[in-house]
Structures are given as C-alpha cells and as structure tokens.
Amino acid sequence: xxxxxxxxxxxxxxxxxxxxxxxxxxxxxxxxxxxxxxxxxxxxxxxxxxxxxxxxxxxxxxxxxxxxxxxxxxxxxxxxxxxxxxxxxxxxxxxxxxxxxxxxxxxxxxxxxxxxx
Amino acid sequence: xxxxxxxxxxxxxxxxxxxxxxxxxxxxxxxxxxxxxxxxxxxxxxxxxxxxxxxxxxxxxxxxxxxxxxxxxxxxxxxxxxxxxxxxxxxxxxxxxxxxxxxxxxxxxxxxxxx
Numbered sequence: 001x002x003x004x005x006x007x008x009x010x011x012x013x014x015x016x017x018x019x020x021x022x023x024x025x026x027x028x029x030x031x032x033x034x035x036x037x038x039x040x041x042x043x044x045x046x047x048x049x050x051x052x053x054x055x056x057x058x059x060x061x062x063x064x065x066x067x068x069x070x071x072x073x074x075x076x077x078x079x080x081x082x083x084x085x086x087x088x089x090x091x092x093x094x095x096x097x098x099x100x101x102x103x104x105x106x107x108x109x110x111x112x113x114x115x116x117x
Numbered sequence: 118x119x120x121x122x123x124x125x126x127x128x129x130x131x132x133x134x135x136x137x138x139x140x141x142x143x144x145x146x147x148x149x150x151x152x153x154x155x156x157x158x159x160x161x162x163x164x165x166x167x168x169x170x171x172x173x174x175x176x177x178x179x180x181x182x183x184x185x186x187x188x189x190x191x192x193x194x195x196x197x198x199x200x201x202x203x204x205x206x207x208x209x210x211x212x213x214x215x216x217x218x219x220x221x222x223x224x225x226x227x228x229x230x231x232x
Contacts, residue, residue, distance in 0.1 A: 009157065033219055043205065045223040091159060095219025104150050104175070104211070105221055109159040 002027045004094050006108035013082055014116050021077040021111045023092030029053075034068065034075045035093040035105060045091075051075065079113075087115045120144045123208050123224035131232050136195040138227045140208030148212070149191040150221065151175075151183060154205040163206075166191055198231040205229075 003026040013019045025034065036048040049059060051068050059066045063080045079086050089112050093105040121142045130136055140149065151163040162175030164183040172183055180202060184192045195202055205228050209221040 006159075035220065043228070044225050045207065047220070047222075050220055103173070104152075104162050104165055104209075105160075105219055107159040107161075109157060 002029075002032075002094050002096055002106045004092050004106050004108035006090075006092055006111050008111045009109070010112040010114065012114040012116060015084055016081050018078060018080050019082050019113065021079075021090050021092075021113065023075045023077065023108060025073050025075065025092070025094045027073075027094060027096055029096040031096075033095045035095070036066065036075075036077050037091045037093065039089040039091065039110070041088070048077075048090075082113075082115045084115045084117055086113060088113060119225060121208055121210055121222055121224040123206075123227045125227060126225065127228045129230045129232065130198055132197075132199055134198050134231075136198050136229065138193045138206055138208075138229070140191045140193070140224055142189050142191075142208075142210045142222075144210050144212070144222060145188075146210035146212045146222070147188060148210060149185070150209040150211070151181075151191070151193045152207045152209060153177060154207060154226075160207065163193065195229075195231075198229075200231045203229060203231045 005024045032053045034051045038046040038048055056068050065078045067076045089110045091110045092108045095105050124139045147168050150165040152160040153163055154160050161177050163181050164175050166172050166185045169185045182194045205226050207226050208224040211221050
C-alpha cells in the first residue's frame with residue numbers, strides 16, 4: 001500500500017529564512033506521481049507541483065524548489081527567503097500509475113508552516 | 118466561476134440530522150472524489166466514482182453515502198450526522214485521459230459542524 005509521511009507537524013521560522021518541508025513516500029509501483037498542495041488560511045487547496053517518477057531533476061519556481069530523490073524516496077520542498085504569505089499548511093501526495101491514479105491521491109498529514117514577521 | 122463547485126460552503130447542523138453536500142463540475146472529468154480533512158490527519162478519501170454507474174468506497178466510507186446523478190454531479194450524504202463528522206469536506210475531479218497522473222482538481226471545500 002502506498003504511504004506518504006510528513007514528519008514535521010509544524011514549522012515556525014522568521015521571515016526571510018529558508019525552510020525545507022520533508023516528504024517521504026512508500027510505493028511498490030515503479031511509475032508514480034508526486035504532488036505538493038498548499039492550503040492557505042482561507043482553506044482552499046492550491047496545486048503547486050506534479051513530478052513523475054522518471055524525472056529526478058530538481059525543479060525551481062521562483063522562491064520554491066523541489067528535490068526529488070528516488071534513492072531515499074523523498075520529495076522535499078524548500079522555500080527560499082520565506083514571506084508571511086507563505087504561511088499555510090502544505091500537503092505532499094502520491095498517486096500510483098497502476099490504474100492511472102484512479103483511486104485518488106494518498107496525502108501526507110500536512111506540515112503547518114508559520115512565517116513570523 | 119469555479120470549475121468545481123461545492124454547496125453549501127458552510128453548514129451547522131445537529132446530531133441525527135440528514136445532510137447532503139453537493140458537488141458539480143464543469144471540467145468534463147469522469148472521475149470524482151470526496152475527501153474529508155481533519156486537523157493533523159490530512160485528507161482522507163471517503164468515496165470515489167468513475168462514472169454514474171461506478172461508485173467505490175474509500176478509506177473512511179462508514180457513515181456516508183454518495184450519489185452520482187450525472188457526469189458533472191456527485192453528492193455526499195450523511196444519513197444521521199454525528200459530532201465526529203465535523204470536518205472540512207472536499208470534492209475533487211481528475212482526468213485520466215488527458216494527464217493520467219492522478220492530479221486532483223479541488224472544490225473550495227464545505228465546512229460541516231455537527232453539534
């Protein structure tokens with residue numbers, strides 16, 4: 001069975017610090033997809049990134065970057081020069097390719113990120 | 118207008134009442150899902166549907182039922198609400214043909230409080 005672990009329940013940093021959110025996953029499938037979603041205080045879920053298991057290149061989008069390492073089954077998310085607007089709950093999620101991800105995503109429990117001014 | 122719309126957005130009800138949460142989508146996706154979010158537990162799958170004739174239980178289906186009235190509509194019902202069903206509920210869709218990745222497109226959420 002697939003599983004996603006976000007060991008950091010809550011992280012608090014001061015604005016402008018860099019912060020990394022950890023995500024470790026388990027799957028028996030060789031083809032799978034990993035996701036990060038952001039949930040700001042307003043409650044909606046905002047898609048951040050999708051990564052397939054064959055693409056281990058790191059991705060950078062502005063202040064956001066993602067480090068995917070199959071060897072350690074991790075898909076970590078780093079925010080550089082954090083801002084108060086980054087305060088949110090962040091979810092890592094996994095879908096297995098078998099069945100085309102038909103049975104939905106498996107989510108981690110989320111990391112609550114607090115950026116203090 | 119949002120691609121995935123949930124109604125109501127907020128609802129307060131009493132124990133034992135029947136509640137229906139509705140979801141409609143304009144994305145043309147066949148697959149629809151209901152998730153429940155509780156603080157510290159992440160999102161957990163309640164039910165999912167591949168089409169109007171295909172309904173599947175998720176991880177936590179007890180106490181819930183669903184109806185897929187049309188490709189675009191998927192409703193979640195609590196026949197007799199209880200306080201531990203107080204949570205934030207999300208409807209989502211996914212497109213297996215276009216992306217095949219399992220990416221979910223979420224509604225804005227329905228916050229349910231059972232007193």
